[in-house]
Amino acid sequence: MTRAAAVLALGLLAACGGHDWDDTSIVAAGDIASCFWRGDEATARLLDEIPGVVVTLGDNVYPSGTDREFRQCYARSWGRHLDRTRPSVGNHEYKTKDAAGYFNYFGERAGPRGKGWYSFDHEGWHLIALNSDEPLKRGSEQYAWLVDDLRRHRDTRCTLAFYHHPRWSSGKHGGADRVMDAYRALYDGGVDVVLSGHDHHYERFAPLDPVGRVDEERGIRSFVVGTGGAPSYDMPGERRPHSEAIADEVRGVLRMKFHRDSYEWEFVPIPGRRFEDSGRGECH
Numbered sequence: 001m002t003r004a005a006a007v008l009a010l011g012l013l014a015a016c017g018g019h020d021w022d023d024t025s026i027v028a029a030g031d032i033a034s035c036f037w038r039g040d041e042a043t044a045r046l047l048d049e050i051p052g053v054v055v056t057l058g059d060n061v062y063p064s065g066t067d068r069e070f071r072q073c074y075a076r077s078w079g080r081h082l083d084r085t086r087p088s089v090g091n092h093e094y095k096t097k098d099a100a101g102y103f104n105y106f107g108e109r110a111g112p113r114g115k116g117w118y119s120f121d122h123e124g125w126h127l128i129a130l131n132s133d134e135p136l137k138r139g140s141e142q143y144a145w146l147v148d149d150l151r152r153h154r155d156t157r158c159t160l161a162f163y164h165h166p167r168w169s170s171g172k173h174g175g176a177d178r179v180m181d182a183y184r185a186l187y188d189g190g191v192d193v194v195l196s197g198h199d200h201h202y203e204r205f206a207p208l209d210p211v212g213r214v215d216e217e218r219g220i221r222s223f224v225v226g227t228g229g230a231p232s233y234d235m236p237g238e239r240r241p242h243s244e245a246i247a248d249e250v251r252g253v254l255r256m257k258f259h260r261d262s263y264e265w266e267f268v269p270i271p272g273r274r275f276e277d278s279g280r281g282e283c284h
Contacts, residue, residue, distance in 0.1 A: 021050045025123050025258040029228035030057025030197020035073040039251045040229030042270040044077035046253050053122055054081045057197035057225055058090025058164025065093030070105035088129045089116045090164040117142050119149050123258045126156040130163035136182040150189030157261055158283035161186050162195040166224045170240045171199025172233040184210040187220055192283045197226040200233045201248040202267055204277060214242055221281055225254045247275040
């Protein structure tokens with residue numbers, strides 16, 4: 001199947017006759033919890049039904065990522081899945097000095113304290129967590145680590161990266177130049193999928209090269225999944241080029257199934273929301 005054909009495979013999972021939640025590798029969202037709203041409790045109930053590794057895409061708890069907010073707000077919803085969670089950090093965690101609440105709560109799961117970047121293998125895939133609030137430009141410590149990690153895993157067929165600030169987004173914040181060098185390194189390293197949050201909507205882009213051109217052979221398919229519970233932002237109105245699916249005013253999670261040389265995705269909204277997006281892609 002070509003990438004172009006894969007894009008047209010929307011509805012694949014639903015067409016298989018209902019939801020097979022057990023057929024899940026990871027389930028992901030960012031922009032999640034607060035003691036001042038209940039959206040995170042609704043998405044956490046989805047996690048209660050969907051297995052797989054829970055991947056967070058930053059801004060895990062609002063407004064400041066303090067120890068108290070993690071204990072009293074995040075813990076009551078997504079925190080009940082802590083044992084299967086692999087997190088990434090967002091800008092709201094850094095409203096507490098050095099994101100101390102984040103590193104205190106997630107411990108070793110968050111990667112080296114004060115850094116927050118790490119990688120792991122899962123179901124034959126290599127997954128990379130980056131800290132887009134720390135320098136990621138060429139010459140930085142994190143960039144050097146990323147290039148080395150990609151080099152050491154160059155024989156892995158399928159790779160996914162996740163971090164908070166999206167390179168491409170039609171939302172309030174738009175694309176983030178802070179991750180431009182990292183995106184190029186991920187592209188050069190053969191990464192297949194990137195997941196981000198930050199903008200409070202769902203969006204899927206065609207496989208793109210580092211300057212935003214469609215590249216069906218080597219491009220990275222990216223998702224914005226800032227739908228973990230936080231209130232939605234008003235959309236600016238004009239979608240970025242090559243945005244293939246988008247929804248605001250939606251809460252939910254992205255579930256993915258990994259195969260040896262391909263993957264399936266499905267956005268799962270909370271009950272009462274009708275937006276759907278699903279499909280299949282091939283690894284490079």
